[in-house]
Amino acid sequence: MINQILRPLSGLFELLAGLATTLMMMHILAGVILRVVFDVSLLGTVAIVSYFYMVTMVFAGIFVVSWRQEHIRVDIVAELLPVPLRRITDSMAELASLVFFFIFTYGLTYSALQKTAVHERVDAVFSYLTVWPLRWVAVAGVGLAMLVSLWHLYHLVINGQLPAAAREDRADDQELQP
Amino acid sequence: MTPEMIGLYGGVLLLVLLAIRAPIGVALGLSGVAGLFALRGVTATFSAVGSITYDFIANWELTSVPMFLLMGAVVYHSGLATSLFRAARAWLSFLPGGLAISTNLASAGFAAASGSSVAMTGAMARLAIPEMLRAGYEKGLAAGSVASAGTLGALIPPSIPFIIYGVFVQESIGKLLLAGLLPGLLTMFCYSVLILVRVKLKPELAPRTHDQVEMKEKLRLLARAWPIPVMVLGVVGGLYSGSVTATETGAFGAGVAIIASIADRSFSWRMFRNSILETLRMTSAIFLIAMGAVIFTRFLTLSHVTVLIGTLVSDYSLSLPVFLVFVSIFFLILGMFLDPVGLMLISLPILQPITSRLGVDMIWFGVIMVKYIEIGLLTPPIGLNLFVTSAALGREFPFERIVKGTAWFLCAEAVVMILIMSFPQISLFIPGLSGP
Numbered sequence: 001m002i003n004q005i006l007r008p009l010s011g012l013f014e015l016l017a018g019l020a021t022t023l024m025m026m027h028i029l030a031g032v033i034l035r036v037v038f039d040v041s042l043l044g045t046v047a048i049v050s051y052f053y054m055v056t057m058v059f060a061g062i063f064v065v066s067w068r069q070e071h072i073r074v075d076i077v078a079e080l081l082p083v084p085l086r087r088i089t090d091s092m093a094e095l096a097s098l099v100f101f102f103i104f105t106y107g108l109t110y111s112a113l114q115k116t117a118v119h120e121r122v123d124a125v126f127s128y129l130t131v132w133p134l135r136w137v138a139v140a141g142v143g144l145a146m147l148v149s150l151w152h153l154y155h156l157v158i159n160g161q162l163p164a165a166a167r168e169d170r171a172d173d174q175e176l177q178p
Numbered sequence: 179m180t181p182e183m184i185g186l187y188g189g190v191l192l193l194v195l196l197a198i199r200a201p202i203g204v205a206l207g208l209s210g211v212a213g214l215f216a217l218r219g220v221t222a223t224f225s226a227v228g229s230i231t232y233d234f235i236a237n238w239e240l241t242s243v244p245m246f247l248l249m250g251a252v253v254y255h256s257g258l259a260t261s262l263f264r265a266a267r268a269w270l271s272f273l274p275g276g277l278a279i280s281t282n283l284a285s286a287g288f289a290a291a292s293g294s295s296v297a298m299t300g301a302m303a304r305l306a307i308p309e310m311l312r313a314g315y316e317k318g319l320a321a322g323s324v325a326s327a328g329t330l331g332a333l334i335p336p337s338i339p340f341i342i343y344g345v346f347v348q349e350s351i352g353k354l355l356l357a358g359l360l361p362g363l364l365t366m367f368c369y370s371v372l373i374l375v376r377v378k379l380k381p382e383l384a385p386r387t388h389d390q391v392e393m394k395e396k397l398r399l400l401a402r403a404w405p406i407p408v409m410v411l412g413v414v415g416g417l418y419s420g421s422v423t424a425t426e427t428g429a430f431g432a433g434v435a436i437i438a439s440i441a442d443r444s445f446s447w448r449m450f451r452n453s454i455l456e457t458l459r460m461t462s463a464i465f466l467i468a469m470g471a472v473i474f475t476r477f478l479t480l481s482h483v484t485v486l487i488g489t490l491v492s493d494y495s496l497s498l499p500v501f502l503v504f505v506s507i508f509f510l511i512l513g514m515f516l517d518p519v520g521l522m523l524i525s526l527p528i529l530q531p532i533t534s535r536l537g538v539d540m541i542w543f544g545v546i547m548v549k550y551i552e553i554g555l556l557t558p559p560i561g562l563n564l565f566v567t568s569a570a571l572g573r574e575f576p577f578e579r580i581v582k583g584t585a586w587f588l589c590a591e592a593v594v595m596i597l598i599m600s601f602p603q604i605s606l607f608i609p610g611l612s613g614p
Binding site for chain 1: 195196197198199200201202203204205207208211223224225226227228229231232235236237238240241244245248421422425426428429430432433451454455457458459461462463464465466467515516517519520559560
């Protein structure tokens with residue numbers, strides 16, 4: 001059930017973060033060309049890139065990376081352990097992720113509520129930009145990463161291994177490599 | 179319980195979480211959160227976790243990381259790296275060990291268009307090793323030259339570790355990126371000399387190839403790699419002049435790579451999509467670690483552990499040479515087990531109070547640190563470049579041969595490290611000449 005929600009959401013967030021990455025590159029490039037070639041400044045680039053594209057890309061990306069089980073880990077000790085013990089340590093690692101993402105989501109929500117109440121804005125030179133909605137993108141990204149950890153933990157405890165859905169997504173992508 | 183003791187317990191919790199294979203970012207973040215709970219209580223912790231991480235990410239200087247990753251991803255997926263290797267091969271295959279030296283030079287060129295060592299090693303392993311094996315090269319030499327040349331990616335600008343280091347120690351990112359240029363070229367030179375000397379002494383390691391490439395063909399291959407010099411000029415020239423930021427040079431490089439792929443007819447939406455997705459995944463994975471490190475650093479500062487370390491340095495009159503020996507041992511051991519960015523971000527909060535107490539130049543120290551974390555990519559059991567090379571070659575290629583072949587290059591690294599530590603000007607000369 002949770003898989004049927006998380007999988008399409010992962011695709012949606014991947015699209016959102018991908019769009020943010022593409023727009024970031026195009027926006028900065030346009031700013032450089034305008035400044036170097038035409039001596040015209042593209043006002044607000046720093047604020048827009050830092051608060052809109054960067055926040056969307058990183059926090060939406062955290063959910064995507066969690067879903068695809070692509071976080072960077074240290075394998076050396078765990079690989080030396082016998083399989084039954086490894087299942088326990090894997091479950092503990094997933095529990096640690098769940099607890100951290102829960103606290104992280106709570107902290108981001110706490111901060112987002114405060115900034116929403118004051119209608120957070122930043123100085124973008126030409127005007128003030130409303131940036132508080134981006135706080136909720138961060139909450140959504142990390143909150144969904146927390147759900148992924150919960151789902152992984154459930155699979156580890158019940159089936160003794162991580163779910164296959166993310167591995168299938170990764171395999172699909174590898175077929176696209178040059 | 180004293181804050182210092184809480185700080186030490188936080189360090190122990192971090193090691194336990196790393197050992198059970200929690201993601202590095204989670205291990206750092208959770209240890210930091212637990213420590214902050216103990217020191218400051220629940221409300222202050224939630225407030226800190228929500229605000230410091232978000233403010234850290236909404237940061238213009240860090241936006242250079244995805245831009246440089248995108249530049250490298252487009253160069254790889256568009257086949258530009260292949261053109262570069264073919265050009266280097268056509269011009270250098272007459273030398274003893276010419277294919278290995280070509281790999282080295284092509285890696286340096288690719289390094290100027292990519293900030294990630296691991297991505298670069300993966301690309302060069304698939305390109306260069308099959309060519310070397312077909313030419314009868316000894317397996318260890320072929321794999322070792324690729325695995326070690328991959329480390330040039332983090333030294334020759336652009337470099338992701340330098341950007342993250344710069345943000346954490348609040349040093350000029352432009353100057354740090356320029357500081358890696360000469361050490362990177364010095365490393366490339368030492369690797370090439372090593373290959374040349376080994377093959378001269380033992381010619382069977384690398385039989386001469388009898389490629390007869392006409393001058394016209396050589397020039398044609400060189401012309402196909404045109405975007406690389408344009409990118410180098412854009413990135414290094416832009417940083418040197420100080421007229422553009424690191425982020426802008428990254429976006430410029432990514433733009434040049436895309437235009438080049440369109441001109442070369444290698445552009446496709448699938449290639450573009452893959453480059454974008456690879457960029458966002460790598461960026462998010464790196465920044466989760468960085469956010470964890472931000473929380474952990476805040477905790478260590480509040481626990482006064484950093485002050486304690488500084489006091490210990492004063493009490494024991496730690497000198498710079500002794501500190502450098504300590505740092506070398508520290509990084510060589512931890513580098514065997516930890517991923518490069520993780521290693522840097524775990525060790526910075528501990529080492530920074532010592533460097534500031536000793537008055538160490540943080541740009542020079544940044545070069546030493548990045549060199550060591552890159553050497554960690556070549557040392558078993560967790561040398562990532564060894565695994566990436568192995569993964570690109572398949573199971574039939576023995577892992578031990580890769581390790582043995584790389585060991586020779588570690589000897590060259592020892593020479594480079596002694597030079598960098600003895601002559602800080604190797605790192606500081608170019609940044610000293612550049613603009614503000």
